[in-house]
Amino acid sequence: MYNFHNHTYRCGHATGKDEEYVLEAIKNGYEVMGFSDHAPYLFPKGHHSGYRIQLDKAQDYANSIKALKEKYKSVIDIKLGYELEYFPALWDEEIEYLKGFEYDYLILGQHYTDNEYEPFAHYSGHETDSVAVLDKYISQVTLGAKTGCFTYIAHPDLINFTGDKEVYLKKMRNFITTLKELDIPLEFNFLGYTSHRNYPNPNVWKIIAEVGNRVVIGLDAHKPNVYSDKEDLQKATEFLADLNITPINLNELKLVNYKGEYEQF
Template sequence: MKFDLHTHNERCGHATGTIRLYVEAAVEAGLSVIGISDHSPYFYSEQDQLFPGIAMARSAFAGYVEEVLRLKREYEGTIEVLLGVESDFFPEHLELYRSSFEPYPFDYIIGSVHQSSGVSIFNKNRWKGLDEAAHILHKETYYDLIQQSARAGLFQILGHIDAMKGFYPAFSEIPTPKVDETLKVIGEEDIAIEINTSGKTKTVGGWYPSDLILERALHYGVAVTFGSDAHVPERVGDEFELVSKRLKEIGYKEWCYFRQKERINVPL
């Protein structure tokens, strides 16, 4: 069966298309399950939409949930529509985010680190002029945040766990044992990670995470799922078959999706 748990829509301000278009694209692509997981609002801000080109407005959140649930009912019997959300992880605001999600019947929540040391992980200028020690510090700070997100008790899935390489491919070569340490924590906490094919749209190309990280994740018993991270409907399910093939080559026997926050394992 085919599934895709990471898709966006026009509400976040940097994706195109309505939620319905993503569901229709999933049907066209032969998916059995489509998860809608747009960027959650910046709940900690007093502004309704702190960054209009990054995440949805706080006032749009209830309507987002309502629309996904309506489409879930409408497409029942054709495709299973799952209610998800991609949440930023800010340790200092963890309980606020937890209480903000609590009233809604999410099938899953993706926890993603998009900022580290107050700077976007995709900002390639953060690396300018740094020596080796500073490179290592930046990478380890990022993985410290991912470890904290794994222990937060809020997320079923961790999003794109090496996305810091997106516009700085040399990130992958920065030496540190912190990546293995983080995978061990994720395995112990029994959180899934996604294979996210949107890396192909960035400078680095390829997927998040790298094959090497996936090999180590298997060693630590980390569950995996699939997400295209589609910001246009045409990318729904993008490279699902290729990812499935690669996971089998690495040694995985199954991957998973979530319904009502319960993991459902699917043989590869």
């Protein structure tokens, strides 16, 4: 078993010590786990993001995960990663900054359209009936995927579009098809599933099944005991099975590290 979507208390909305996540993963039979807290971002001065690692905690995060990786190397394979958005105006500087921590992988979670610090930026999980916002979300995720820096896309259906359903499904089908062509896996988000959010969206997952994208289950763990929720994990697996979707095995997943090199299990 594996999970690459795991947060820490440094993001401000997760609880528990780093080591507690590791011990829960070990107890529940996980062979590989990755920490992917919300990456610190080099925003213009004056912007404070309240849901990600702050710059003054960035080195502590990397040091902690690397220390746990060494401590438990004979029991579980631990990877250092980040979840982050593709913000066009900030991307080049941001990716060079993160490379300094020598990460093992990145996952793309587009929580905002445009650039987060801009006053017109839209939080993807908030309702919108704007086709322009939907188009922007699809565009930014697609451009992010095309950078080749990301291992997979977290909650690809995060955008909470409440407008015309026919328009939404047509655009999402084109989006999912493009991601299939880019051969980047898509995440079935366990947190969204268990907390009954607007994602995973059943209609989008029907499209994913029809298009045939590669799929991973990401726990999106914000507390250690998520690793013990085997009952809901079984339900999530059955949900996918009903759509004839089988999550890929660990040896089918390639991590893209800070050097742009692939690691395969």
